[in-house]
Amino acid sequence: MFVLVGLGLKLEHLTLEALEIIKACDKVFLEKYTLDISYDFDALTKLTGKNIKLIERKDVESYSFLPLSEEKDKKTNKNVALLVFGDPLIATTHTELLLEAKQRGLETRIIHNISILNVISRTGLQPYKFGKIASIPFWQENIEYRPCGFYNLLEQNQKIGAHTLFLLDLNPIDNKYLSPGLAIEMLIKCEMLKKKQIINEDTLFIVCSRLCSNTEKIVVGKYNKIKSIGFGLPPHCIIIPSPPHFKEQEFLSQFNSS
Amino acid sequence: MFVLVGLGLKLEHLTLEALEIIKACDKVFLEKYTLDISYDFDALTKLTGKNIKLIERKDVESYSFLPLSEEKDKKTNKNVALLVFGDPLIATTHTELLLEAKQRGLETRIIHNISILNVISRTGLQPYKFGKIASIPFWQENIEYRPCGFYNLLEQNQKIGAHTLFLLDLNPIDNKYLSPGLAIEMLIKCEMLKKKQIINEDTLFIVCSRLCSNTEKIVVGKYNKIKSIGFGLPPHCIIIPSPPHFKEQEFLSQFNSS
Numbered sequence: 001m002f003v004l005v006g007l008g009l010k011l012e013h014l015t016l017e018a019l020e021i022i023k024a025c026d027k028v029f030l031e032k033y034t035l036d037i038s039y040d041f042d043a044l045t046k047l048t049g050k051n052i053k054l055i056e057r058k059d060v061e062s063y064s065f066l067p068l069s070e071e072k073d074k075k076t077n078k079n080v081a082l083l084v085f086g087d088p089l090i091a092t093t094h095t096e097l098l099l100e101a102k103q104r105g106l107e108t109r110i111i112h113n114i115s116i117l118n119v120i121s122r123t124g125l126q127p128y129k130f131g132k133i134a135s136i137p138f139w140q141e142n143i144e145y146r147p148c149g150f151y152n153l154l155e156q157n158q159k160i161g162a163h164t165l166f167l168l169d170l171n172p173i174d175n176k177y178l179s180p181g182l183a184i185e186m187l188i189k190c191e192m193l194k195k196k197q198i199i200n201e202d203t204l205f206i207v208c209s210r211l212c213s214n215t216e217k218i219v220v221g222k223y224n225k226i227k228s229i230g231f232g233l234p235p236h237c238i239i240i241p242s243p244p245h246f247k248e249q250e251f252l253s254q255f256n257s258s
Numbered sequence: 259m260f261v262l263v264g265l266g267l268k269l270e271h272l273t274l275e276a277l278e279i280i281k282a283c284d285k286v287f288l289e290k291y292t293l294d295i296s297y298d299f300d301a302l303t304k305l306t307g308k309n310i311k312l313i314e315r316k317d318v319e320s321y322s323f324l325p326l327s328e329e330k331d332k333k334t335n336k337n338v339a340l341l342v343f344g345d346p347l348i349a350t351t352h353t354e355l356l357l358e359a360k361q362r363g364l365e366t367r368i369i370h371n372i373s374i375l376n377v378i379s380r381t382g383l384q385p386y387k388f389g390k391i392a393s394i395p396f397w398q399e400n401i402e403y404r405p406c407g408f409y410n411l412l413e414q415n416q417k418i419g420a421h422t423l424f425l426l427d428l429n430p431i432d433n434k435y436l437s438p439g440l441a442i443e444m445l446i447k448c449e450m451l452k453k454k455q456i457i458n459e460d461t462l463f464i465v466c467s468r469l470c471s472n473t474e475k476i477v478v479g480k481y482n483k484i485k486s487i488g489f490g491l492p493p494h495c496i497i498i499p500s501p502p503h504f505k506e507q508e509f510l511s512q513f514n515s516s
Binding site for chain 1: 266269270271272273274275277278345347348350353354356357360368370371372373375376377379380382384385386387388389390391392393414415417418419420470505506508509512
């Protein structure tokens with residue numbers, strides 16, 4: 001059996017189902033690439049009593065940790081779990097893992113958990129009103145090309161009055177992450193390049209840092225306010241709301257930076 | 259203190275955080291209106307050791323169960339929890355509850371959990387590519403007016419190439435729920451009224467029933483196939499995908515009804 005297990009955003013998000021199935025698995029892996037610096041990995045190890053093996057992104061993509069087939073799987077008594085932060089089906093690679101496992105004749109299970117899609121509701125914005133989600137990637141230094149796909153997606157969402165969630169790139173292995181200030185500068189740069197007039201000095205940004213942690217920070221403001229604020233360690237995300245409903249506005253006003 | 263606690267979609271979705279905080283609360287309420295028939299309420303009571311009081315929708319909306327203030331709260335040692343299926347911030351009423359509690363000077367906490375927004379990823383469709391979410395409500399019998407807001411929202415999402423999730427109305431108290439077949443007929447009726455040519459006989463529907471339960475059913479097909487299928491008890495939801503990516507298509511093909 002192959003199980004994809006969501007860990008949520010912190011140790012306390014572990015579900016009864018996840019705890020039970022991790023304990024029942026013979027081999028437990030966690031993808032190093034997604035190792036969130038704020039996650040209490042040692043406590044997870046203690047709680048589950050498992051030797052959790054960290055593996056590289058390339059091991060996940062080459063399926064090298066997957067059992068070969070259910071038959072072989074049974075003989076060697078190997079139920080294998082891959083632990084994933086958040087909910088396990090947010091990243092494309094993981095649906096491919098499930099397809100590969102099925103092709104090998106393995107039984108598969110998906111253990112869901114809390115993801116960023118849940119916790120952005122802490123801003124008071126209605127989850128129903130979000131449009132497509134964009135990632136803001138690192139722009140390569142020394143290369144002139146500036147991909148603005150995230151800006152184009154914002155334009156699409158704004159056309160239909162939907163809120164836009166931007167996930168900011170991070171690379172935990174290199175301890176490298178996109179800061180909210182830089183991400184907003186990239187949006188402004190795209191505005192200057194594309195000139196669709198969807199971002200201006202009155203645009204409201206909602207910056208969410210370390211949602212659900214003890215150091216959670218939610219700030220609402222225009223770029224002029226936001227740029228002087230230090231948001232600290234990742235994960236960060238930014239929301240550009242469509243004109244909010246008055247109830248959303250009331251809730252948001254708790255987080256005003258000014 | 260007032261705590262909004264998400265229960266997820268089944269007992270096993272309970273998080274360590276939710277379990278701990280329910281146990282620590284003096285009064286625990288669950289809104290009767292949202293009582294999901296498939297949820298093991300007795301097991302929840304046993305697991306938490308709490309006398310969980312079922313309250314009516316009107317009690318939630320009138321805040322009658324909320325402590326009056328933190329001061330009084332401390333004296334009477336009453337930490338109050340309201341349990342909610344799924345994630346607690348999906349319904350508007352609950353952000354209003356938080357605002358009301360804050361106005362009363364109460365400390366508030368939000369305990370997240372798995373919601374329908376997570377588990378639709380079981381179809382293999384990318385959560386990133388979903389647009390705004392629509393509820394399909396019961397149409398009133400004996401009244402000619404047929405509100406088609408959900409159809410208009412589909413049109414908006416299709417304009418930007420986003421998948422559309424429809425949540426089907428259900429009223430657990432009266433044991434009344436909208437069946438997937440009827441919901442699709444309502445969409446077709448709206449097409450006939452509005453004539454935007456966004457639904458036709460080739461439209462692909464993904465019907466998801468009782469996601470994450472032992473009787474989960476995911477069916478992909480056109481209306482002609484779908485209409486002859488019995489989907490059983492709720493909850494149900496329907497997805498109309500935008501033209502899917504080939505990887506999404508590959509995953510979806512597992513659920514073909516034909």
